[in-house]
Amino acid sequence: MKRLLAGLALNLLALAPTIRAAELKLELGHGVRVYHTAELLQRKDVRRITVPADVAFGRVMHYRAIPLRALLDGIAPDDHLQFVATDGFAAEIPAALILNGHGSVAWLAIEDPAQPWPALASGHGHAGPFYLVWTQPQAAHIGPEQWPYQLAAIRQLAGVAERFPAILPDPSLPAGSEVRRGFAVFQRTCFACHTLNGEGDAKLGPDLNLPHNPTEYLGNELLRAYVRNPQSLHRWPQAKMSGFDRQTLSDVELDALLAYLRHMAGRKATTAGAP
Structure with missing residues (x-):
């Protein structure tokens, strides 16, 4: 019994620095x-x-x-x-x-x-x-x-547009265009995990434009299915990306997001520091 209590005490002491470090x-x-x-x-x-x-x-x-x-x-x-x-x-x-x-x-x-x-x-x-x-x-x-x-x-x-200009769509696009609406969806749903054109602070997922944009290697229907359920493309138990159901991301919003990604496939970063 004494040995058990001593072991528990040592475990608590080992945890104490972790708790204090939170x-x-x-x-x-x-x-x-x-x-x-x-x-x-x-x-x-x-x-x-x-x-x-x-x-x-x-x-x-x-x-x-x-x-x-x-x-x-x-x-x-x-x-x-x-x-x-x-x-x-x-x-x-x-x-x-x-x-x-x-x-x-x-x-x-x-x-x-x-x-x-x-x-x-x-x-x-x-x-x-x-x-x-x-x-x-x-x-x-x-x-x-x-x-x-x-x-x-x-x-x-500062706001995303000011900090990361390489993720912006063509400034000549009208304010209400589908691509601009898709850019807003991208910021809300994708930018927390992914970078684009090498810009962004997230480090959880791959870049969505370099070297290739997903619209360049996945067909529209397969890409839509992937966004809804990532396991539909790769069955990977350790995958961290969760799908976006229609309550979270409507079909109209998904269409706009894909329009933005297709648009950005033509606006890849070309600076010397880009991958």
Whole structure:
């Protein structure tokens, strides 16, 4: 019995540095603010919330969480935020969506080391220690790419168009064109995992234009099926890309996305630094 207790004590000591190392960095234009798990769990605005259809777990989940806007001191609706995960995921979310979600509320869910969250399905690892979740996400049409887990940093940055000009469609296209609408869909659904023309901060998936654009090697119907269900093309249990159903990505939006990708196949990066 003493040996068992001693072993448990050693395991807890081994875990202690990991628990202490759980930190979230906020870079909001006035220096870097670092929050640790224990500090966040002790805040007075921590709430117990229920998420009926959690994106990462695919079921009802219960969290201890803080309204995210409470941590965003000095952020204005016109600002742009990037949410960076430890697995290379980088979600670009307008601050207005968090400050005024028209009924959707963004929460920073905090994993309590004493009550860890379950592992994610299909070998996708663990969602902790921090996770951006939403209540009433349908009110503001929050998509699955706007639920970043394994969250490590939140940054205030210039908008995507300013930071990554090589992903922009031809500026001569009219504002309401299908390609421009597809560019908006691309930013919401693809840019959190993929780069394009070598530009972007995500490091989870391959570049979608270099050396080849998917519209160059997949037919329209096969590509549409792949976006809906990646396993329909490659059956790979460890694959991280999840499909986009019609509730998340309508057929009209998918058509626009493919129009943007076809357009960008003719606008490959040609700078010396491009791959």
